[in-house]
Amino acid sequence: MRHSLAEFITEDDIRLKVAELGKRIVNDYKDKSVLMVGVLKGSFVFLADLMREIDMPVEISFIALSSYALGSVSSGSVRLLCDTDESLEGRDVLVVEDIVDSGSTLNYLIETLAARKPDSIRICAFLNKTGRRLSDIKVDYMGFEINDEFVVGYGLDYAGKYRNLKYIAKIEFK
Ligand code: IMP
Ligand code: MG
Numbered sequence: 001m002r003h004s005l006a007e008f009i010t011e012d013d014i015r016l017k018v019a020e021l022g023k024r025i026v027n028d029y030k031d032k033s034v035l036m037v038g039v040l041k042g043s044f045v046f047l048a049d050l051m052r053e054i055d056m057p058v059e060i061s062f063i064a065l066s067s068y069a070l071g072s073v074s075s076g077s078v079r080l081l082c083d084t085d086e087s088l089e090g091r092d093v094l095v096v097e098d099i100v101d102s103g104s105t106l107n108y109l110i111e112t113l114a115a116r117k118p119d120s121i122r123i124c125a126f127l128n129k130t131g132r133r134l135s136d137i138k139v140d141y142m143g144f145e146i147n148d149e150f151v152v153g154y155g156l157d158y159a160g161k162y163r164n165l166k167y168i169a170k171i172e173f174k
Contacts, residue, residue: 002174003158008151009144009168017143018046021124022053024141025094033057035091035118037084039109040064042098045155045163046126046143050096061086065105078108088116094141098155099127103135110137127151127168144168 025034034054038047040062051058064082093113100106106123113121124141131148152158153165162169 003171004174005152005162005165005169006172007167008146008170009154011166014143014154014167015049018049019053021141021143022050022055025050025054025124026056029056029092029094032092033059034094035059035061035086035088036094036096037113038062038096039098039105040082041163042155042157043096043126046098047096050124059086063109065109078105080112088113088118091118093118093121095121095123097123097125099129099151100125100137100139101129101132103133103137106137107135126154127156 034056036047036051036058038044038060041064044062047060051060061084062082063080063084066079066081095106095109095113097106100123106125110121110123122140123138125139126143128139128142128145129148130145150158150171151168152162152171153168155163156168157163158171
């Protein structure tokens with residue numbers, strides 16, 4: 001579909017927000033050993049910046065889920081494409097997600113991870129579209145709240161593209 005991009009959240013705003021989230025996480029977890037679980041692919045840019053704003057030892061893991069077939073319409077069903085290789089038992093797990101939309105992805109993920117008996121699970125999401133929520137998801141650390149519009153950049157894609165933008169842009173379809 002023909003579309004254009006409009007800058008929406010600047011690189012500077014992102015940097016400030018990520019630093020603020022990092023400080024909150026350090027303050028909340030203090031001496032705990034956090035396992036950050038990034039949801040691929042979208043969260044990898046945010047996770048890479050966020051972990052460097054967390055001034056204490058953390059471990060990183062990844063999980064890959066798929067809820068969108070192609071483009072910008074949610075299929076509603078979630079598939080586990082690639083799992084963590086660490087045991088989560090007794091760990092303090094911080095799930096790092098790019099954006100929470102309907103909440104279906106995180107709902108499925110939290111259920112899956114909770115069954116592995118971690119000590120705690122919290123959610124950190126860079127963007128939050130609260131207006132479209134179908135599942136009741138509590139986002140513990142949130143970057144920006146946005147309206148129901150499709151955004152790209154900073155790890156987020158449209159049909160596989162634009163993950164490499166340093167800022168968040170709105171997609172305007174023509
Ligand atoms: P949910 O399961 O509906 O909450 O969808 C969450 C997933 O859909 C996110 O992890 C993103 O990968 C994708 N997604 C939702 N909204 C957007 C968007 O505006 N831009 C790019 N990806 C999105
Ligand atoms: Mg995602």
